[in-house]
Amino acid sequence: MKYYVGIDIGGTNIKTGVVTETGEIVSEHSIPTRAERSQNEVLKDIIASVRESVAGANVNPDDILAAGMGTPGFIDSKNGIVIYNNNLGWRDFRIAPEMSRVLGIPVTLENDADAAALGEVIAGSAKGTKSAMIITLGTGVGTGYVVDGKIVRGCEFGHMVIEFGGRRCTCGRKGCFETYCSATGLINMTKELIAQNPEGKTALIAAKEGSVGGQTVFEAADEGDREAAELIDRYISYLACGLVNLINGLQPETISLGGGVAKQGERLLKPLRQKVGLEIYEGITFPKIVNCTLGYKAGLIGAALSAR
Ligand SMILES: [Zn+2]
Structure with missing residues (x-):
């Protein structure tokens, strides 16, 4: 089985989890966003939360192929950058490449509504x-x-x-x-x-x-x-x-x-x-x-x- 890390960034909480390739959550973890802090402090917290999720999943880390993130705001998916997010106060945040560098796996970035839509198609109301x-x-x-x-x-x-x-x-x-x-x-x-x-x-x-x-x-x-x-x-x-x-x-x-x-x-x-x-x-x-x-x-x- 192959696994992916999911990261869902919201104004109040950030949820992370390990998900199977068929859309089953095997472990999850949540942290408060506390967006008033610097972007780098939030990034450190997200990485720690990802590590918690991975530890809790009890899977071979080599089987975790990549991580995907969903975030609100105006984003550049291709380069993994949050260009601007009003609610979080983020600007030109190179979140995906930074995270990829630390975690050692590819990290992608999508709009949160788009990511949620994909979730419903893979495992929910619009399955199939x-x-x-x-x-x-x-x-x-x-x-x-x-x-x-x-x-x-x-x-x-x-x-x-x-x-x-x-x-x-x-x-x-x-x-x-x-x-x-x-x-x-x-x-x-x-x-x-x-x-x-x-x-x-x-x-x-x-x-x-x-x-x-x-x-x-x-x-x-x-x-x-x-x-x-x-x-x-x-x-x-x-x-x-x-x-x-x-x-x-x-x-x-x-x-x-x-x-x-x-x-x-x-x-x-x-x-x-x-x-x-x-x-x-x-x-x-x-x-x-x-x-x-x-x-x-x-x-x-x-x-x-x-x-x-
Ligand atoms: Zn309008």
């Missing part, structure tokens, strides 16, 4: 499909596209406009997919609903819980609130609009949804499939629309096996 789009509905909308088991780099559709002249996005444009369909977008729309009707069920639930989350409006709808149900319907319409753009253009076999909002499961997926079905271009094969199944493990498995 020829073309898969993985969409994460979290703080933003992340998209990763994998064709024939290979990451198609740079497929970032979160800033595709789905409402011309719509809501202002952090990127400077208006009406981006992300402004409507991220958890943040849903929360903003929920807050507007609360402002319009401070006596409504959604407002009461938010007051009871002390904050507004992506689930708040679903809870209000569960209690029979019509306004909440309408907002959910509007949210799903936006999501369907974005998905249909991607389906008509790329025709993926599978679309997997992950992130906080996707936790609603079939409650979200069922009406979503219906709306997509109404808008999809005639003659296009309807893709499977499902939930991601691996959670955080997708990033680790995908990062490791992107080094194959």
Whole structure:
């Protein structure tokens, strides 16, 4: 058996692990990122964490062929450099070549959403499909596209406009997919609903819980609130609009949804499939629309096996 080291770099934690060539995690380790430190200090910690993972895997180190890393931000995959990462404060960080020098194996670098998408294709919701789009509905909308088991780099559709002249996005444009369909977008729309009707069920639930989350409006709808149900319907319409753009253009076999909002499961997926079905271009094969199944493990498995 051959093995690969996976490294998944996040704003809060960095996860490392040893993964088999078929996508099974044999050991894993996690450290806090503490990004306020210098790049070199973080690098030293990651290397120590990799060594922990390797020691915990109980495999012959000669069978570990390479390491793959997934990181957020703007990266140069070819040279293994993080060019810029706003959240971590990294700039021109030659992370992969440095790590390769110390570990003595090749180290590759991918965008974290791309790595997670590959993980879902190798071992999760999109296993066995020829073309898969993985969409994460979290703080933003992340998209990763994998064709024939290979990451198609740079497929970032979160800033595709789905409402011309719509809501202002952090990127400077208006009406981006992300402004409507991220958890943040849903929360903003929920807050507007609360402002319009401070006596409504959604407002009461938010007051009871002390904050507004992506689930708040679903809870209000569960209690029979019509306004909440309408907002959910509007949210799903936006999501369907974005998905249909991607389906008509790329025709993926599978679309997997992950992130906080996707936790609603079939409650979200069922009406979503219906709306997509109404808008999809005639003659296009309807893709499977499902939930991601691996959670955080997708990033680790995908990062490791992107080094194959
Ligand atoms: Zn945008």
